[in-house]
Each structure stands twice: as structure tokens, then as C-alpha cells.
Amino acid sequence: MKVSVIGAGNVGASCAEYIALNRMAAEVVILDIKPNFAEGKATDLMQTATLNGFNTRITGSTNDYKATAGSDVVVITSGIPRKPGMTREELIGINAGIVKDVTSNILQHSPHAIIIVVSNPMDTMTYLALKSSGLPKNRIIGMGGILDSARFKFYLAQALQVPASDIQGMVIGGHGDTTMIPLHRLATYSGVPVSQFANADVIQNVVSSTMVGGATLTSMLGTSAWYAPGAAVAALVNSILHDQKKIFPCCVALHGEYNQQDICLGVPVVIGKNGWEQICNVNLNADEQALFNKSADAVRAMNQVLIDMKTIA
Numbered sequence: 001m002k003v004s005v006i007g008a009g010n011v012g013a014s015c016a017e018y019i020a021l022n023r024m025a026a027e028v029v030i031l032d033i034k035p036n037f038a039e040g041k042a043t044d045l046m047q048t049a050t051l052n053g054f055n056t057r058i059t060g061s062t063n064d065y066k067a068t069a070g071s072d073v074v075v076i077t078s079g080i081p082r083k084p085g086m087t088r089e090e091l092i093g094i095n096a097g098i099v100k101d102v103t104s105n106i107l108q109h110s111p112h113a114i115i116i117v118v119s120n121p122m123d124t125m126t127y128l129a130l131k132s133s134g135l136p137k138n139r140i141i142g143m144g145g146i147l148d149s150a151r152f153k154f155y156l157a158q159a160l161q162v163p164a165s166d167i168q169g170m171v172i173g174g175h176g177d178t179t180m181i182p183l184h185r186l187a188t189y190s191g192v193p194v195s196q197f198a199n200a201d202v203i204q205n206v207v208s209s210t211m212v213g214g215a216t217l218t219s220m221l222g223t224s225a226w227y228a229p230g231a232a233v234a235a236l237v238n239s240i241l242h243d244q245k246k247i248f249p250c251c252v253a254l255h256g257e258y259n260q261q262d263i264c265l266g267v268p269v270v271i272g273k274n275g276w277e278q279i280c281n282v283n284l285n286a287d288e289q290a291l292f293n294k295s296a297d298a299v300r301a302m303n304q305v306l307i308d309m310k311t312i313a
Contacts, residue, residue, distance in 0.1 A: 014230025142251025
């Protein structure tokens with residue numbers, strides 16, 4: 001099995017590393033537009049193979065999409081972060097051009113690939129990939145909800161002072177600090193509602209910390225996080241390649257589900273060899289549905305920028 005990662009930055013390289021370390025695929029290709037950057041990352045990773053005991057072949061390419069031919073899964077991490085003074089429209093315009101070009105090049109060489117979108121703003125870039133590619137909706141997946149959920153479970157585990165592996169919980173809605181919805185009502189500690197172990201104030205602090213989790217790390221690191229995002233992508237890749245049927249919250253196309261139409265937004269889905277295979281209904285209460293609708297409105301406003309720019313019809 002073959003995976004291509006477009007973008008050799010920290011997230012892309014971490015994703016490739018986790019895929020190799022966990023022996024998910026026989027081949028990983030890293031591609032970047034910067035000369036020799038992907039080749040350097042690939043060589044560095046391959047020099048860990050005998051130390052880490054993996055046989056995955058990792059290669060790099062400078063913008064030659066022929067190297068990605070025959071990929072089963074392609075991960076798009078390409079794009080730029082929002083810079084000081086940059087408007088939302090400017091960010092969307094730049095990254096939309098990148099993602100649209102990458103998607104077109106991918107499909108020339110891997111027409112049957114499942115595409116995972118990581119580029120920001122992720123919900124809008126997932127919508128763009130879906131609209132511009134013409135692919136069946138199940139083959140376009142935005143990663144964000146998996147990462148947000150991992151952060152939610154981490155903060156819950158910290159608050160309860162219990163192992164993170166015993167915490168279950170998910171975040172739905174948009175992948176943004178004002179659009180994500182940590183579903184604390186459904187979160188559990190080994191199957192028991194977390195509300196039995198923490199009061200409302202503690203839980204609200206966890207929700208607030210989750211929603212600014214990415215911004216918190218950016219302020220600490222001076223750049224976006226990469227270990228957890230890379231691991232989130234790799235977990236998604238693994239469920240696809242090995243048909244694990246795991247349920248992850250992912251950004252997917254909604255056509256009536258959760259009372260939303262013509263939008264890509266984070267909801268729990270079954271992930272297998274065909275991409276996302278089923279949307280799961282978690283029966284939101286009235287307050288949660290209202291938050292979901294508000295999140296959809298915010299994402300739809302960003303999607304409108306694509307339409308206004310005539311990037312999509």
C-alpha cells in the first residue's frame with residue numbers, strides 16, 4: 001500500500017514518520033515545492049529505519065507528482081498559516097489555489113486515491129477539494145475533528161487525573177477555536193459519564209481549553225503543533241488502509257445529516273477502505289444542535305469566499 005504526503009513541513013513529516021513507525025504502508029512519498037526539502041526529510045527518516053525497525057520505503061520529490069502515482073491515500077498538508085495583518089479572504093485565496101492545484105495533480109496520477117485534507121481553513125479546504133475534484137463524497141475527508149478530540153480527551157484526563165486512554169469523547173463541528181463543539185455531555189471515563197467525576201465549572205474549563213488548544217500551542221511553540229496533528233492523520237490513514245471501521249469525528253460532506261446541506265463539517269463517521277463509509281447520528285440535544293448550526297453558519301461564510309472569488313461555482 002502507498003501513501004503520499006503533500007507538504008514536507010512539520011505535520012507532513014510527522015505523519016510520514018508515524019506511518020512508517022507503525023508499519024501502516026509499504027511506501028510513503030513526501031512531496032514539496034521547495035527544492036530538495038522533501039528529499040532531505042525522506043532521507044533523514046530512512047536513516048532511522050534500522051534503529052526503529054521499520055521496512056517502509058520513504059522517498060521525497062520536489063513537485064514531481066509522477067512519484068505519487070498509484071497512491072491509495074493522499075494527505076494534503078500544503079498551505080500557509082495566517083500571518084499578522086492577513087485577512088481571512090487573503091488566506092483562503094492563497095490556500096485555495098494551492099489545494100485546488102494539488103488535488104488536480106494528485107488525481108492525474110492516482111485517480112482512485114482517498115484524499116485527506118489538513119490544510120487550513122480545513123473545513124473550507126475540504127469543501128473546495130470535494131467541489132473541484134468531482135470525486136464521490138466518501139473519498140474526501142478533513143482530518144480536524146480527530147485532533148480536536150484528542151486534545152479534548154487530554155484535557156479531560158488532566159482534569160480528572162486519570163489515564164487518557166480511559167477517556168472517551170469527541171469534538172464535532174468546525175475545526176476552529178470558535179466553531180468546534182466538544183460534546184462533554186457524551187464524554188465518559190471508562191464508560192461512566194465524566195459529570196460524575198467533575199463539576200460543571202471543571203468541565204467548562206476543559207471545553208474552553210480544548211477550543212483554544214491549537215492557539216495555546218502556537219503561543220508556546222511560536223508555530224503550529226505537529227506531533228498530535230501528524231498522529232491524528234496517521235490514525236485516519238491506518239483505518240483506511242487496514243479497513244479498521246473505526247469511528248472518528250471527521251469533516252465530511254453533509255446532505256441533510258444533522259440538519260445541514262451542502263457543507264463539509266465535522267461529525268462522527270465510520271472510516272474504512274472506501275474512505276468514510278457511514279455518518280453516525282449521536283442525537284444532539286437542542287443546545288448542541290444550536291451550536292452545530294452556528295458552527296455551520298460560520299463555515300458557510302468562509303465557503304462563500306470561495307464562491308465570491310469564483311474558485312468554485
